[in-house]
Amino acid sequence: MPTFTALTTLVGKDSAEKLGEAMERLTPEPTGVGVFEIEDGSGLWEVGGYFTESPDAAGLAVLAAAFDAKPFVVSELPETDWVAKVKRELAPVKAGRFFVYGSHDADKVPVGSEPLLIEAAMAFGTGHHGTTLGCLKALDRIAGEGFHGRSVADIGCGTAVLAMGAARIWPETVLASDIDEVAVEVAEANVSANGLTGQVRCVEAAGFGHPDLAAKAPFDLVFANILKAPLVDLAPEMGANIQAGGFAILSGILNEQADEVVAAYDAAGFDVHTREEIGEWTTLTLCHR
Structure with missing residues (x-):
């Protein structure tokens, strides 16, 4: 058709x-x-x-x-079988200790890695995009520095790959939220496929606007891989919901937009911990002072 x-x-x-x-x-x-x-x-x-x-x-x-x-x-x-195309063209991705793959590449998971299964039909959020890759690398980096996330949220979770990454390395329950009902369903399917049901809880919410998020705040780590404008709007809520010494890992930010995001979060009480560019995208790891 x-x-x-x-x-x-x-x-x-x-x-x-x-x-x-x-x-x-x-x-x-x-x-x-x-x-x-x-x-x-x-x-x-x-x-x-x-x-x-x-x-x-x-x-x-x-x-x-x-x-x-x-x-x-x-x-x-053109009429294209996009899932087949993605399977052919998207190789598995390694981001520090994390290995993001589709089921067709299950035989390629390295021993000792933290595997994250995301099907090819859900290409955004597989780790091939610079924003997701940057967030997973940032998570690997702070964990390697000795940080342990005991209260973690993934805001605007999409496929929930970031929430699942946190759940792979720490035993505490991670909250994953998205404003879109379909995204929440996709997240729940991925959580189940990765054997993380009960360890990652998915809710439908805008920002921190859900009772489960309110009950678990303040967080010591929050992911938000969305876009510049909503990230800037979210800065005051981030400041109110992340404890002192906690981290925000942010992406969905074009390189030329990063300074504006940094300024908004500086005003909300955050300092830059690390800043990484992958292609045209910047990932920020910010620490709440």
Whole structure:
């Protein structure tokens, strides 16, 4: 079955969300619509839709004009078995003591490593992305320095690979939260596949807004591998929920955005412990003073 995409950009969250809602009323209907802020400081938002039939060019042109957006770019995606492609092209990843792999590479797990099984269908969060790799390396680094995480949370957990990494090396229960219900389901499936049910508990929450998180605070280690804007917004909550001497491991930060994140967390009481760039992404390990 062919898949078509229709993408545009425009200024302003409110206009972008309204354009996304209007796209849902097109005929043929899109199978999905996404609205995302472009994290480059431009103030632009991207609005896109997926279609199983060629979208109505005239209807898209009217919507672009009505919302002062750029003309839609329509593309037909090639039919690809993405899971098979990922299995072929994504090799296992070693991040310090951690070894992130798919089940098709189970025979390659090195003796003495801490294995983390993430299926190929969940490519973001497998460790191949510089943000996840950076966070796992940061975890390995502070553990190697003698730190023991006794109260750990993974905020915006996605596949829960970071929470599971902590659970592999320390016996205490780790909390993993995400704002998205589907992400929480994915996290729970991964936790089960890795034999960590009961040691990693997954909850649906925005930031620290869940009773289980409130009950376990203050934390001595919190992961947040999200994006620059929500990380900056989260800084005061991080300061309120991480104990003195505790760590925050942050990523989802483009290299040129790192200083802004550091400044926000300095104001919330954090000092830079380590800072690592992997490709275009920066991972920050911050210590609460």
